[in-house]
Amino acid sequence: MSECKVDLALEAIVGKWKHKILFQMINNDKMRFNELKRSIPNITQKMLTSQLRELEYHDLIERKVYAQIPPKVEYSLSEHGKSLIPILHQMSEWGEKHVEHIDSIYEEVDEQA
Amino acid sequence: MSECKVDLALEAIVGKWKHKILFQMINNDKMRFNELKRSIPNITQKMLTSQLRELEYHDLIERKVYAQIPPKVEYSLSEHGKSLIPILHQMSEWGEKHVEHIDSIYEEVDEQA
DNA sequence: CTGTATCCGTGATGATACTG
């Protein structure tokens, strides 16, 4: 197991927005730009664009442009991108357990008002 | 699968240094502060300290202080931290495949001088 | 609709010096 390769895996999915984009793509086969934008609260056009470009560069997603007016662009997971799904799932599960664990440590006993 | 939980998992391992620290801990049962510092190139004391504190806060590592002069502090993976190992492994494997895949796409055909 | 371009504030990171 070489530690430096984790950097590369992380690069692919971190960045505050990337995994959110990926999750949308997992749940929806094809998504258009504004559809993605609407589905991800608070993301700006700039961020969505740049993150999509990076995901595309890493061949995690595919970008299909329809030559028409008004423009239409569809994004979808690439085959390579789909290989990330198990990891995303595992991280999601671990994250869930993690919250519970943390909650049980830093008990919120001040819920009653 | 809830997407927001991934945030929490990611929080635990990203940050440019955290996963490197975790990997050191995986490979060495107990590590002292300077030992960690030496094993992670270019990390500053400040960064190492802050990242260790965060890992400790999330109960991924344990910090054992020996009351002696000179000071001695040992860091080790907590039980909860060990539950991250499979994910780190998976990410490492995926990272490896990912590099190969990317290389095959952006072919380096300019290796001959 | 799907972007680019620009400007700007903030937080994360780094360098360095100091401390118990």
Place this chain on the structure above:
DNA sequence: CAGTATCATCACGGATACAG
């Protein structure tokens, strides 16, 4: 040895305006 404290920097991300 194992940190803290302080200052400087710089990329990241946000807001806004513009464009094909």
